[in-house]
Amino acid sequence: MSAKGAVDTIEPTAAQRTAARRVAEAKATVPDFQASIAIDTTNADLGALVGAAGRALKAVASVNGAYVDAKLQHYERANVGVVLGGATPTILDADVKTAGAIAEEIAAARDALAAGTLTAAAQANATFTLASLADHGIAAFTAIIAPGHAGALAVGTTTITLSADARIVTPADAAQFLSSLRAAL
Secondary structure, three states, X not given: XXXXXXXXXXXXXXHHHHHHHHHHHHHHHOOEEEEEEEOOOOOOOHHHHHHHXXXXXXXXXXXXXXXXXXXXXXXXXXXXEEOEOOEOOEEXXXXXXXXXXXXXXXXXXXXXXXXXXXXOHHHOOOOXXXXXXXXXXXXXXXXXXXXXXXXXXXEOOOEEEEEEEOOOOOHHHHHHHHHHHHHHO
């Protein structure tokens, strides 16, 4: 027995192994920076936040893109991956959906995740990621950029922080995105 006491070793699930690999890859290969804006989100609906992020993505093309193979890509569609526990279901065309429609999609994804039926297809084709810890009382945090994305949004109770890939997003782009997000809310 070590000084740590008994040690439980747990084999991660396939989803946990994939998430760990992707996070490590992103942190090792993406030169990122953060920009934050003070927004009180304590009463904000997640559907409204996702829709606002979608509209802000359409307003600032560089944030809705990626740096791939030494080239800049800009995506036509604003598809927002929403972090829900161990999965990230995608809200396709978040910029044109109502907050209510998005909230329904998120609720259905949560139900599928709880039932173990959330498919890989439901988690595919995101162009951006949004993670919220506001409902847990977290004021601010930073999100990790997923491979193939130019940014990720972290929503706290008092602060929204954009993590951006410095190879494609400029600080001015980040400021414009956050201003567009505030206006869309």
